[in-house]
Amino acid sequence: MLSVKKTSNTSFIKLVASIAAIFSMSAIVADKKPAMELAQLSEGFNPEQKYMASCFACHSTGAAGAPKVGDGMTVEWEPRLEKGLDAVVANAINGINTMPAKGLCFDCTDDDLRAIVEYMIDSSN
Ligand code: HEC
CATH class of the missing domain: 1.20.5 (Single alpha-helices involved in coiled-coils or other helix-helix interfaces)
Incomplete structure (x- = not known):
């Protein structure tokens, strides 16, 4: 039993x-x-629109030492890009010093953030 x-x-x-x-x-x-x-871009994602909505406030004025975006601002980005684009994108995702994680764009995927960073660098040439 x-x-x-x-x-x-x-x-x-x-x-x-x-x-x-x-x-x-x-x-x-x-x-x-x-x-x-x-891991893909969000539907209807537009890097310029997201930049204007989330990043412009600091990155157009250089508030708190943010690297400025715009014509002739290559000097702001060159030293940062020396560590490689991946490291720069990682800092945008994780935050660095007074740069907040994800640049306060909490509905951005990692790839969205990469596209915004590429947009910021491209528009600073
Ligand atoms: C509250 C202000 C603020 C907002 C909003 C903000 N940033 Fe930043 N960002 C900063 C500051 C300040 C730095 C410089 C940090 C440092 O190197 O000390 C920075 C640095 C960066 C860098 C350079 C990182 C590196 O490796 O040197 C990238 C890329 C970046 N931001 C992307 C973004 C993106 C993308 C957004 C929007 C989605 C955004 N930021 C929104 C303040 C901001």
Whole structure:
């Protein structure tokens, strides 16, 4: 009696474990899609519009030492770009000193921010 009970308990645990495994596998598959979408540009994304909305306030005036954006502002960006575009983009995403994380654009994906940074650098030539 006791040994029968033990066996059925073990197979019940095995059943639960395999159901849990199936669920976690489907969760991984289901998770994959939004993660891939996050790595892309947001729908209807326009780097200039986002720049004007989130970054312009500091980056047009150079408030708090923000590198200025605009004609002839290459000098502001050259020393920063010496560490590579990826590092500059990472600083925009994570923030650096008084530069707030994501430049306060909390609905921007990492790729959106990269596109804005590229826009800022391009329009400073
Ligand atoms: C509250 C003001 C403020 C806002 C808003 C802001 N920035 Fe900045 N940003 C700064 C300041 C200040 C720095 C200089 C930080 C430093 O190097 O000490 C900076 C630096 C940067 C840099 C250079 C990073 C580096 O590696 O040198 C990038 C790129 C940048 N900002 C992108 C953005 C983007 C993109 C946005 C909008 C989505 C934005 N910023 C919004 C203040 C701001």
